[in-house]
Amino acid sequence: MRESDKDIIRSLKIFSDVDERLFETLVTAAYAQRFPAQVDLIHEGESADFLYIVLEGCVELFASSHGRETSMAIVSPVSTFVLAATVKDAPYLMSARTVDPSKLLLIPSQNVRDVFDQDPAFARAIVTELATCYRSVVKSMKNLKLRTAIERVGNYILRLHDKSGKADIVELPFGKRNLASILGMTPENLSRAFGALQSHGILMDGARIEIIDRAALETVSKPNPLIDDFRS
Amino acid sequence: MRESDKDIIRSLKIFSDVDERLFETLVTAAYAQRFPAQVDLIHEGESADFLYIVLEGCVELFASSHGRETSMAIVSPVSTFVLAATVKDAPYLMSARTVDPSKLLLIPSQNVRDVFDQDPAFARAIVTELATCYRSVVKSMKNLKLRTAIERVGNYILRLHDKSGKADIVELPFGKRNLASILGMTPENLSRAFGALQSHGILMDGARIEIIDRAALETVSKPNPLIDDFRS
DNA sequence: TTATTGCATTGATAAAAATCAATCATCGGG
DNA sequence: CCCGATGATTGATTTTTATCAATGCAATAA
Known part of the structure; x- marks a missing residue:
């Protein structure tokens, strides 16, 4: 682990208040690593040997069953993934792969659990991060169950x-x-949804979207802070 | 708080290893209360003043947006709800009402956070409970996104x-x-699904289901431990 | 440049699920 | 005992979404 990496990690909210000695044990056991795009990182069902933190790039969490596959979330810096599995020492429920070239920090799960028990500041940071993850999934689920594709x-x-x-x-x-997969629909349907929304305040141009009339877009989308607010 | 209640609470996994003095502060601030069926307990958007623990009966967590409503989960003894909101001191993302007559324990959120910071055993219990809740929502979401109604x-x-x-x-x-709402479908559709499954190893009789041929039911359902296993 | 490849779009169709409407139980209260 | 309310079921229909098929389009490599 390079010194520069160490400083970056120390500045993360999750580590900022951790006792110096315990931080050392975490960082010594951990390693930061770069991955190309579209690389499989973990597979659901495996035991949770590491906690992952996305430092740069972004990572897709996805799940499969009987031949079907769906994206569950995209994790961007600076967030963890598979924290719940780490805490419970249980199998991963989701697989992960890089979307873009990414830099990740891997911390052995056992060290995370050890330091959790010894350092209240770290415990507090971990539980807050986990609560954020939980609320994020709940919001996704509300999004899926309460709204149409458009x-x-x-x-x-x-x-x-x-x-x-x-x-x-x-x-x-x-x-x-x-x-499309994140939003729970097929690519074809996403395409049609973008098309349909062009009569409601937007203009599509490939991956670029011009917002022409936000009020019109809101009328048709019915935003709700208890689903959409990325804070809280 | 009655002494008998106190003993029951002390025996819960979440409190069993908590320091005696801190347990006293939690229990003193908390109160156990009985509620009839179909009573609204909390409403999404409110601030998280209490952590709830279901001691008896059961509670429905649900969410609404622009006139639609959906059940998110049914909480049965002994589990908490709104733990993430308590930890983050953030607004509830879900509303709750009793399904059956229920006995609940309400602990002021501030006390939960205080004891979390002072007692590693409680911190460990809380983070494990939260991890369980997280994994449970992830499994629900996989269930919804990867499977058909039947x-x-x-x-x-x-x-x-x-x-x-x-x-x-x-x-x-x-x-x-x-x-039906929990499973993300209309009552009509649930009815039809039950009907359709009768040619796949079950026999419906009101709220009772006879399992005639489990193998046949599994063939059509394609169970997956990483979605269905209520342990882990 | 031109193939090649992978993604995105579009249209036609099929399947899944929701909605609407009516009927049918079941259960508790008068 | 019947009555009314609630919830469940069933059928007909519409809406939504997925699937299938074909085409287009852009980035990349030969």
Whole structure:
């Protein structure tokens, strides 16, 4: 582990208040590694040997059953994944692969559990991170169960618009195939949804979306902070 | 708080290893209360003043948006709900109401957070419980995204069969209306799914289901431990 | 440049699920 | 005992979504 990496890790919210000595044990056991795009990292069912933290790039969490596959989430910096499996020492419920070239931090699960028990600040950081993950899945589930495909797409665009600081033009951060799966629909249907939304305040141009009339987009999407707000 | 209640609470896994003095502060601040069936307990968007623990009965977690409503989960003894909101001191993402007459323990969120910071055993218990909740939502989401309506119903029956110790006849633990919403379909569709499954190893009789040919039911349901296993 | 490849789009069709409407139980109260 | 309410079922229909098939389009490598 390079010193520069160590400093970056130390500055992460999850480690910032950890006792110096315990931080050393974590960092010594951990390693930061770069991966190309589209590399399989873990497979559901495997035992949770490591906790992962995305430092750069982004990672897709997905799941399969009897030949079907679906994206569950895209993890971007700086967030963890497979934290629950690490905490419980249980098998992963999701597989993971890089979307873009990525830099990840891998910490052996046993060390995470050890330091959790010894350092209240770390325990607090871990439980907060896990609570954030939980709430994020709950929101995804509400999104899926309470909304139609078009509403999901509309709200996704609204969120992009918010994150961009209400720029006139926003860009999809990853391919439409992935996005469709995240939003619980087929690529064909996503395409049609984008098409349909063009009469409701947007203009599509490949991966770029011009927001022409946000109010119209909101009317059709019915945004709800208890589903869409990426804070809280 | 009655002494008998206190003993019951002390025996819960979440409290069993907590320091005696801190347990006292938690229990003093908490109160156990009985509620009739179909009583609203909390509403999404409210601030998380209490952590809830279901001691008896059962509670439905549900969510709404623009006039639609869906069940997210049924919580039965002994489990918590709204733990993530408590940890983060954030608004509830789900509403809750009793299904059956229920006995609940309410602990002020502030006390939960305080004791979390002071007692590693409690911290460990809380994070494990939260990890269990997280994994449970992930499994629900996989269930929804990877399976058809009939498969979801089939696997639900298989799980009931497992929990009953493979009894010949299993009984639905709550109304079909609730079940339909949990499984992400309309009551009408649930009815038809039950009907369709009768040619695949089951026999319906109101809320009772006779399991005639489990293998046939499995063939059509394609169970998957990483979705259905209620342990892990 | 031109193939090649992978993704995105579009149209036609099929399947799945929701909705609407009516009927049928079941259960508790008068 | 019947009555009314609630929930479940069934059938007909519409809507939504997925699937299948064909085409287009852009990036890449020969």
